[in-house]
Every structure is written in structure tokens, then in C-alpha cells.
Amino acid sequence: MTDNSRENFAYPSILTVALRNAGASLSTIKSFEAYWRALPPGVEKRPCPLCYAQGRQGWLHLTKMNGAATPVRCERCREHFVI
Ligand SMILES: [Zn+2]
Secondary structure (H helix, E strand, O other), rough: OHHHHOOOOOOHHHHHHHHHOOOHHHHHHHHHHHHHHEEEEEEOOOEEEHHHHHOOEEEEEEEOOOOOOOEEEOOOOOOEEOO
């Protein structure tokens, strides 16, 4: 538990892949990435791309541990992502 864990959370490219696989349009993918990047650093909730593509609001709860890839789950659609 150090302040180093509060660094800006980069946009994980796996979410673009997930959106593509879900059939999202390029404009949806671009706007989701812009939305993600606009969120302030240190926020532990991040939007779910699949819910976003459907016009819904789902949240991924980040439990980032020592910078390692961490599985997160959307509380709405239950989709898992390793980011
Ligand atoms: Zn979701």
C-alpha cells in the first residue's frame, strides 16, 4: 500500500479487443477509450466496455496488486477482464 499504486491507470488494449469481439463499431471503441482516459487517476472503479457498447453503465472494480495483471469483473454483466 504505497502512493505508487495511485499512478494513472493506462488504458488496457485488451478492452479494445473485447469491444471488437463484441461487434462494437470503431466510433464506439474510440469514444470508450476517450471516456476511460478522461477519468481521473486513482479512481478504483472503471467503466465496463461491454456495458458501454450497449449504452449501459457497468463498473469494473480494480484491485491492482503490485502492478501485476489483475482480473476484474463487471458488477453488471459479470464479464471478466484481465487488465
Ligand atoms: Zn459489463
